[in-house]
Amino acid sequence: MSPSVHVCQAGSCRRNGSEAVLLEIEELANALDGECKVKGSGCLGLCSRGPAAVSVTEGREQRSHVNLDSLEASANVVETATGTKPRLDDPGLLTRLSGVRAMRMREQAISQYRWNGALNSILDEVQDKAKRGKSSGDLERLLAEVLVKSGFKNPPFDTMPSKIEDYTQWTLEDVTKLTRHSAVFHFKSNDRKRGTPNPRGGGRSPPKPKTWHTTLLGEVGKNEEGPLPWVERDYTPISGALEWERGTCDILIKIYKDGAATSWLHRVLTAWEASGRPDAGLKVWLSKPVLTLSVPYLVSGDAASFSPASVLLLLAGTGIVAMPQVLHHRDPYGKIGISVPKRHQLHVPVDMVFSCRADDVLMLDEITERCKEASEYANTEPKPPQINKGLRNCTLLLTDAKASAENSPFPNVTCSANDLNDLKSLPNAEVLESRLSLEIVRGALAKMPEPCRVVVSGPSAFNQAARNMLLEERVSDEAITILEA
Numbered sequence: 001m002s003p004s005v006h007v008c009q010a011g012s013c014r015r016n017g018s019e020a021v022l023l024e025i026e027e028l029a030n031a032l033d034g035e036c037k038v039k040g041s042g043c044l045g046l047c048s049r050g051p052a053a054v055s056v057t058e059g060r061e062q063r064s065h066v067n068l069d070s071l072e073a074s075a076n077v078v079e080t081a082t083g084t085k086p087r088l089d090d091p092g093l094l095t096r097l098s099g100v101r102a103m104r105m106r107e108q109a110i111s112q113y114r115w116n117g118a119l120n121s122i123l124d125e126v127q128d129k130a131k132r133g134k135s136s137g138d139l140e141r142l143l144a145e146v147l148v149k150s151g152f153k154n155p156p157f158d159t160m161p162s163k164i165e166d167y168t169q170w171t172l173e174d175v176t177k178l179t180r181h182s183a184v185f186h187f188k189s190n191d192r193k194r195g196t197p198n199p200r201g202g203g204r205s206p207p208k209p210k211t212w213h214t215t216l217l218g219e220v221g222k223n224e225e226g227p228l229p230w231v232e233r234d235y236t237p238i239s240g241a242l243e244w245e246r247g248t249c250d251i252l253i254k255i256y257k258d259g260a261a262t263s264w265l266h267r268v269l270t271a272w273e274a275s276g277r278p279d280a281g282l283k284v285w286l287s288k289p290v291l292t293l294s295v296p297y298l299v300s301g302d303a304a305s306f307s308p309a310s311v312l313l314l315l316a317g318t319g320i321v322a323m324p325q326v327l328h329h330r331d332p333y334g335k336i337g338i339s340v341p342k343r344h345q346l347h348v349p350v351d352m353v354f355s356c357r358a359d360d361v362l363m364l365d366e367i368t369e370r371c372k373e374a375s376e377y378a379n380t381e382p383k384p385p386q387i388n389k390g391l392r393n394c395t396l397l398l399t400d401a402k403a404s405a406e407n408s409p410f411p412n413v414t415c416s417a418n419d420l421n422d423l424k425s426l427p428n429a430e431v432l433e434s435r436l437s438l439e440i441v442r443g444a445l446a447k448m449p450e451p452c453r454v455v456v457s458g459p460s461a462f463n464q465a466a467r468n469m470l471l472e473e474r475v476s477d478e479a480i481t482i483l484e485a
């Protein structure tokens with residue numbers, strides 16, 4: 001069987017130039033004798049170390065390759081897959097491929113309103129061309145354009161601008177602290193430029209159903225991610241598209257002590273609370289909504305090879321934010337405010353396995369509610385059509401609570417084991433003290449009508465472990481969607 005290479009084309013890998021890595025590996029593989037298939041893939045669960053790829057030899061043996069940020073790294077992937085080292089002694093090839101990589105990263109950043117990321121890539125290339133005595137006229141025009149979009153004309157970039165293209169200011173109205181580590185931030189905005197996740201197109205092109213996210217600018221000042229005084233981080237609101245259109249947005253955020261954006265958010269929140277939450281309060285910038293997954297396929301592109309007959313959510317930690325957005329598509333008119341043909345709604349069983357630390361159980365009330373919606377049919381055979389409400393089955397996995405209360409951002413919030421009793425009492429829910437295991441994945445898959453779409457979302461290590469378990473259970477890569485969280 002001929003070797004193959006699968007290059008991740010999702011999330012942070014794409015932001016880091018994986019489209020160009022795919023072309024690069026393809027070009028290097030084609031230049032060798034013998035057959036090596038190179039193709040793009042969904043997320044491989046290696047988000048924090050992207051661009052990433054896996055090489056497959058002998059039809060089965062897989063090897064992961066991460067941090068593919070140079071031509072040499074791409075050549076190593078081809079060598080692992082084929083056993084032959086590609087030649088890298090053509091300086092023209094080197095320059096051309098690194099140019100393509102930089103261009104793809106810029107295009108991706110610009111399409112998702114990531115002005116800091118886009119400027120970083122443009123500045124690097126302008127400097128590189130200047131060093132080599134080359135003109136960079138086109139790049140300088142692009143630089144000027146992106147600077148204006150991000151609210152600046154010239155340096156210094158030390159204070160926040162008053163206007164940023166495709167971003168609007170939202171005011172923090174309230175905060176609900178869920179656990180010692182995570183809170184829901186309730187924002188409000190009257191600015192109509194906030195857009196909508198579902199542009200109506202004046203009836204000519206009906207909105208395409210989707211799940212979506214927004215980018216928050218963490219105003220951290222000078223930083224290494226680009227010249228602008230902010231870092232850009234994505235968040236999937238747990239409130240719906242209709243709420244966004246009405247000017248409210250709830251975002252569940254886990255605070256990391258060493259996280260650039262979240263430690264900033266925690267600092268400003270603490271100051272805001274200490275000052276008695278004045279009305280003129282805390283303002284943040286949020287981008288217009290950006291597509292995460294298309295519905296009903298639940299993939300990052302427009303369509304997939306199949307429309308699912310069931311959906312299994314394998315979530316961990318803040319990955320739980322995917323649940324409400326997916327379930328809203330059971331009733332797009334009521335929940336999202338758009339009319340969608342039945343075949344593009346999610347009228348299929350949705351089961352969930354959610355893994356979280358015992359001291360960081362997120363959205364418990366919402367999970368319990370969604371399970372209750374389907375629980376009355378849990379013991380009925382055959383299942384009536386109404387079963388396609390809420391969550392058909394849910395397994396909550398509790399892992400060890402690690403951090404002590406003193407080290408946590410919200411030390412006074414308590415979460416008691418009694419809170420779980422409601423969920424435990426439902427016939428379609430179970431609570432286990434366990435990490436995700438092959439046995440649990442196998443049990444969950446056995447209940448899913450085929451073809452099943454499996455959506456995995458959690459920290460990198462969880463995503464990778466879940467993907468490996470799914471592959472071991474012979475779920476095809478095409479049926480797995482992995483999201484960063």
Ligand SMILES: Cc1cc2nc3c(=O)[nH]c(=O)nc-3n(C[C@H](O)[C@H](O)[C@H](O)COP(=O)(O)OP(=O)(O)OC[C@H]3O[C@@H](n4cnc5c(N)ncnc54)[C@H](O)[C@@H]3O)c2cc1C
Pocket residue numbers: 011213231233234235236237251252253254256258259260261262263292318321458459460484485
């Ligand atoms: C499409 C999308 C939607 C997202 N939605 C949400 C959401 O709704 N709520 C939410 O809280 N986050 C969400 N995230 C993650 C979010 O964008 C940030 O990555 C996260 O808030 C950390 O940002 P930071 O700047 O504080 O940390 P960074 O400065 O980026 O990271 C610094 C350190 O923080 C820690 N850290 C950061 N992220 C993780 C992680 N996932 N697991 C373990 N440790 C970590 C690590 O110690 C890391 O070294 C989403 C990401 C994507 C791509």
